[in-house]
Amino acid sequence: MNMRTWPPAPERTCLLSIVLPLFNEEAVLPMLHQRLLAAVADVAGAVEIVYVDDGSSDGSPEILKRLRAGCSMVSVLRFSRNFGKEQAITAGLQIARGAAVIVMDSDLQHPPEMIPAMLQAWRDGADVVNMRRRSRADESWLKRQAARGFYRAINRLSDMPIPEDVGDFRLFSRRAVDALNQLQERNRFMKGLFAWIGYRQVTLDFDCGERAAGYSKWRFRQLWQFAIEGITAFSVAPLKVATKVGLTCALLSFALGLSFFVRALAFGDPVPGFPTLIVVVLMLGGLQMLAIGVLGEYIGRLSLESKRRPLFLIESYEPATAYVPLLQPVSER
Incomplete structure (x- = not known):
């Protein structure tokens, strides 16, 4: 796809877009998709599910093709190589057409069953719904201490407070998504950008599920680089x-x-x-x-x-085929 025409001009809108960045998640994708469909079955409005394949080298692309062929609400965006999760989230937000947009991980640690509660908080007036983990008991002691130290350090150093134990599992209103899409820095620290835009934010608690299959792609060295990225991006x-x-x-x-x-x-x-x-x-x-x-x-x-290099390069983009315009436009807060 020509990056000069990216992101593609919006042709249709829907009530809800669910953006799922993924990298080598072939083992969990079928289960994830079934739980997503069950979670949005009672949503009163059209839904699109946006899978952003961050250059997977396993069987994820073939599974995504099958999911799109069997479900008309699926959009599939594939990068030319692995650019990173922050870039995948950025791309998903740029193509999401929902009046509300949810970002969540693809390993089922972010439970799709929380989607109705997030939508209700949005309908009650929230522009950003932050999902906070109740516990980190499933993680090693070292990782828990590293996470606690990171949040303590960045909130002490930065002028922009970043909520603790809140990851990428969030809902955004349309105006919040439009604000995020205006931020064009190449060093992407999405947790900081999510906090930087402001607007009315509420926080819901959830129980983090176990990884359904596969293994975490984050290693200690990557987490260290991520922490340095966050601190230097939002504090001098x-x-x-x-x-x-x-x-x-x-x-x-x-x-x-x-x-x-x-x-x-x-x-x-x-x-x-x-x-x-x-x-x-x-x-x-x-x-x-x-x-x-x-x-x-x-x-x-x-x-x-x-x-000023592009944040990512697109190998292919296949939009959803059957989500329909809303009968009544959703007002933008």
């Missing part, structure tokens, strides 16, 4: 910290040097030498390298932004 506090640490070290060094000078001049006290000198040099060198590294993170992201 690390740069300020580096400046403050550098200023503090400079003042301490000046005071220490003055102390040594006075002691040597007034009392003839020799300056103790080699071990102290080495420790100070190594400490200051380490702080300098840390500051340079922090600066490099921001410069690297500025470099990526300046190149």
Whole structure:
């Protein structure tokens, strides 16, 4: 598909769009689709299910073709390669045509059975419905502590509070989706962008299900990079910290040097030498390298932004064929 014509011009609208980014989920897709159909069976309005295939290398593309052939409300978007979950969510939001749009994972840890409650909160006036996990008991101790530390750090450093234990499982009104689609930065940290747009937000609690099949694609190294991405995307506090640490070290060094000078001049006290000198040099060198590294993170992201590369490339896009326009337009809040 020509990226100059992306996203495609909207031709039809529906009540609800469900956006599901996925990568190598062949084992869970049939079960996921059945539970989605059961969850939206009583929705009073047309629905589309948007599967965004983030360059899967297993049998997911073939399964998606079969699902679309057997269900007219299915749209399938496939990337030319794996670009990442944040880009897949971005693409799904750009093609979603619903008056309300739900984003959820494809591993069934986000239960489709919560969709009616999310729709009700939207009908009650919410523009963003955040879904918060009641418990992380299913995760390892290390992962729980890492998640807690990440949210604590980013909320301390960022001017934009990000709700804790709220992932990508959310509902957005049409005006919230339109606002998100205006944000064109290349370094995508969707949790931050979801919070940044504001509007009226409510939070519902849910019990996170077990992964139905397959395995998590997130490794500790990827989670670490994700955390760095989030902090640098929504806060310049690390740069300020580096400046403050550098200023503090400079003042301490000046005071220490003055102390040594006075002691040597007034009392003839020799300056103790080699071990102290080495420790100070190594400490200051380490702080300098840390500051340079922090600066490099921001410069690297500025470099990526300046190149203005597309967020993703599309291999194919097959829209739903039978979701119909609403009989009565839904007002946009």
